[in-house]
Amino acid sequence: MCYEVKCGNCSKKSWEGCGRHVAAVHKGIPDGQHCHCKPWPGVDSAADSSKPSSQSHYYVESHDLLGDLNNESY
Template sequence: MCRQVTCPRCDKASWAGCGQHVSQVLAGVPKNQRCRCTAQEKAAWKKEHSFFRRLFGGGRKTTG
């Protein structure tokens, strides 16, 4: 079963689940308020903003 979620990249309505119930899940959401991010954009955002990346500084080198 699918459920409505908020896209972490654009903060618009999206869905999670099997994909067979998307039209039902987003039925009450106007099309201009729905996420239009691609799967690749979402994956890149999640990788960039992962818990461990934030915790350990994202691999940034420190000078000193």
């Protein structure tokens, strides 16, 4: 069984347990109070408005990397 715990890193609410009831724990935590230090298996992270969009985060990192490569002289 899974249950709610306080994250030792960020102090937000996380989960512990078998991993089969994570979605139920996630549903019981108000938006903005979910820990994102570890994954929430079975939870649609796009529906969690407390988490910034990871898609744009990866775009920025990739864009910065390409920018650095384009500015290097060989």
